[in-house]
Amino acid sequence: MASVYFTKEHETFRDVVRRFIVTEVAPHADEWEAAGAIPREIFRKMGESGFLGITVPEALGGSGGDLFFGIAFLEELPRSMMGGFCAAVSVQQFMATPHILLHGSDELIRRYVVPSAQGEKIGALAISEPDIGSDVAALSTSARRDGEHFVVNGAKTFITNGVRGDFYTVAVRTGEGAGAAGVSLLVVDADSPGIARRPIRKMGWHASDTAEIVFENVHVPASRLIGEPGRGFAMLMEAFQLERLAAAAIAVGSARVALETALRYMKSREVFGTALSGYQALRHRLADLDAELEAARQLTYHATWLLQQGRSPVREASMAKLVTTELGKRVADECLQFHGGYGYMEEFPAARLYRDARAATITAGTSEIMREIISRQLIDDRDAG
Numbered sequence: 001m002a003s004v005y006f007t008k009e010h011e012t013f014r015d016v017v018r019r020f021i022v023t024e025v026a027p028h029a030d031e032w033e034a035a036g037a038i039p040r041e042i043f044r045k046m047g048e049s050g051f052l053g054i055t056v057p058e059a060l061g062g063s064g065g066d067l068f069f070g071i072a073f074l075e076e077l078p079r080s081m082m083g084g085f086c087a088a089v090s091v092q093q094f095m096a097t098p099h100i101l102l103h104g105s106d107e108l109i110r111r112y113v114v115p116s117a118q119g120e121k122i123g124a125l126a127i128s129e130p131d132i133g134s135d136v137a138a139l140s141t142s143a144r145r146d147g148e149h150f151v152v153n154g155a156k157t158f159i160t161n162g163v164r165g166d167f168y169t170v171a172v173r174t175g176e177g178a179g180a181a182g183v184s185l186l187v188v189d190a191d192s193p194g195i196a197r198r199p200i201r202k203m204g205w206h207a208s209d210t211a212e213i214v215f216e217n218v219h220v221p222a223s224r225l226i227g228e229p230g231r232g233f234a235m236l237m238e239a240f241q242l243e244r245l246a247a248a249a250i251a252v253g254s255a256r257v258a259l260e261t262a263l264r265y266m267k268s269r270e271v272f273g274t275a276l277s278g279y280q281a282l283r284h285r286l287a288d289l290d291a292e293l294e295a296a297r298q299l300t301y302h303a304t305w306l307l308q309q310g311r312s313p314v315r316e317a318s319m320a321k322l323v324t325t326e327l328g329k330r331v332a333d334e335c336l337q338f339h340g341g342y343g344y345m346e347e348f349p350a351a352r353l354y355r356d357a358r359a360a361t362i363t364a365g366t367s368e369i370m371r372e373i374i375s376r377q378l379i380d381d382r383d384a385g
Contacts, residue, residue, distance in 0.1 A: 005068055005301045013065075014072040020049060021079045029081040032207040033352070036199075037164065038088055040122070047119025052093050056101065056117045060109065067242075067308045070094065071301070074249035078257045081349055083356025084208030086250045087363070091160045092116060094246045096123030096169050099185055099235050103227035112167055112187055124161035126170040126188075126213060127236065129154065134369045136171060136236055137180040141215065143172035145222070150174070150186060152194075152218040158363075162211025163199050165190050170215075171232055180233035185226040194218035204355030240365070241307055241314060244321035247364040248300040251324035254360070255293050255331040258353045259286065262335035265342075265350075282338060289331050296324045315377045322370035325360035332357035 006014075024045060032038055046052050054070045056062025063069070070093075077086040097116050100108050115121040132138045141154025152172060159168070168188045175182025190197070196214045227235060263286065266276035276282055303316035336343035336350040343350040361367045376382055 003298075003301060005305060006072065010068050010072050013069055014076060016049075017051065017073050017076040018079060020046075020051070021076055025080040025082075025085065029085075029207070032085070033082060034206075036206055037209060038085060038207050040164070043089075043092070043119040043122060045119065046089070047117060052089075052119050053117025054093065056097075056113060060101075060117065061114050062117045067245075067304050068301075071245070071249045071304055074246055075253035075256070077250060078254040081257070081352065082205075082207045083254065083352075083359065084205035086254070087160050087205055087359075088122075088208040090246050090250060091125060092123055095125040095239070095243055096161070096165075096167075098239055098242065099169055099226050100187060102238075103185075103231075103235055104187070105223065107223060108187060108226065121166040122161050122164060124159050124165040124168050124190075126156040126159050126162070126168045128156060128158045130157050130212070134365055136183065137233060138178065139171055139173060139183065141170070141172050143174045143184065143186055143220070145174070146219075148222050149219045150222060150225070152186065152188065152215040152220055155212065155214045157212040158200070159211045159213055160208055162213050163197055163209035168213070169226070171236065174229045174232075181230055183232040183236075184229045185232040185235055186220055187224045187226060188215075188218065188220050192218050192220065203358065204352070205359055238312075241303075241312065241317040243364045244317045244370075245300060245304050245307065247360060248296075248303075248317075248320040248324040251321075251328035251357075251360050252293065252297045252300060254353065254357060255289075255296075255324075255328045258328075258332050258335040258350070258357070259289060259293070261349050261353065262286075262338045265339055265348075276338065285334060286338075289327075289334060292327055293331065296320070296327050300324060315374060318365075318370045318373040321364065322367055322374070326367055328360055329357045 050063045051073060053062030054065045054073055058064040074090060077089060097113050101113050116123050127136060129139055129141060143150040143152045167190055170186050170188050172184055172186050173182045174184040194216045195218055197211045200210045200212055202210055269276045300320040303313045303320045306313035306316055332354045336354045339348055339350045342348050
């Protein structure tokens with residue numbers, strides 16, 4: 001469907017991304033899912049194609065594109081047929097490096113953002129801890145200043161790219177006491193002495209590596225601090241809108257792929273002499289899902305436009321994340337049902353699409369957190385990040 005938000009250049013870029021994903025990535029989906037890993041070579045190829053530095057300035061080796069180039073890219077990632085691939089690539093570009101690009105020193109940008117855009121380094125964002133999830137202000141991983149270094153101790157969990165990543169953008173507590181005021185962001189090289197990382201098995205997203213990371217007296221140069229000490233919480237709140245819109249765009253793309261996959265099957269599968277797509281009960285369910293998906297897509301575009309205009313669309317981005325991921329979960333469930341028994345079989349993509357859709361309502365802020373943010377603005381008339 002045509003959209004006022006995308007130019008001809010955006011759509012040309014979308015076509016290029018789609019061809020790349022369909023020809024270079026999707027054919028390897030079963031192999032990478034079974035291996036539980038994405039080859040580093042594909043990151044390099046994506047970097048060479050300009051897919052990992054979409055919004056990074058050209059002077060830093062990026063494409064210098066606007067947010068809608070990023071949204072087009074994210075919507076096409078699900079054609080890889082791997083939710084884990086979508087997660088790994090989106091974290092690399094839209095979560096691990098934006099803080100460094102916006103607030104980091106020239107040295108940090110040169111050391112981490114530039115090679116990330118080129119696909120030479122893989123990054124991760126390390127916020128969640130074993131005892132805290134969405135309550136960032138309550139994190140306990142500490143970074144004690146010791147001369148020209150910070151000494152980091154603590155643990156992070158559910159970290160995408162945590163096993164094979166080259167560096168982590170880590171939320172740490174540098175200040176005394178509890179609360180948001182003591183939170184800072186550090187860039188930590190993954191091969192630093194004192195780091196132990198353990199892979200975590202997941203229900204879905206098998207191609208991406210997810211880790212628990214333990215920091216034990218890890219010495220990090222003080223120059224790896226992003227921005228000013230104690231400003232980490234504000235930086236994270238600032239970036240959450242982009243993170244939620246990235247999740248929404250992927251959910252939209254994933255739901256579209258699920259519908260297309262189901263429709264192809266329904267047109268080829270005959271029951272009592274009629275293709276499944278010819279039965280009105282199923283046709284109308286498809287129509288409802290298609291209509292709801294288009295509405296969710298347009299909400300995501302509007303929230304993205306607000307962010308691009310320099311506003312802080314906390315409410316709209318939270319709505320987009322909530323609506324798209326909950327809808328994506330329902331679409332995946334319906335499309336599995338349309339396949340009948342075959343939908344439950346691993347040979348058919350419906351099973352993987354169903355498993356992978358389930359994570360979307362949890363990552364980047366759970367649906368419950370999104371509802372709380374929206375309700376605070378709607379009912380209590382106050383902001384919430």
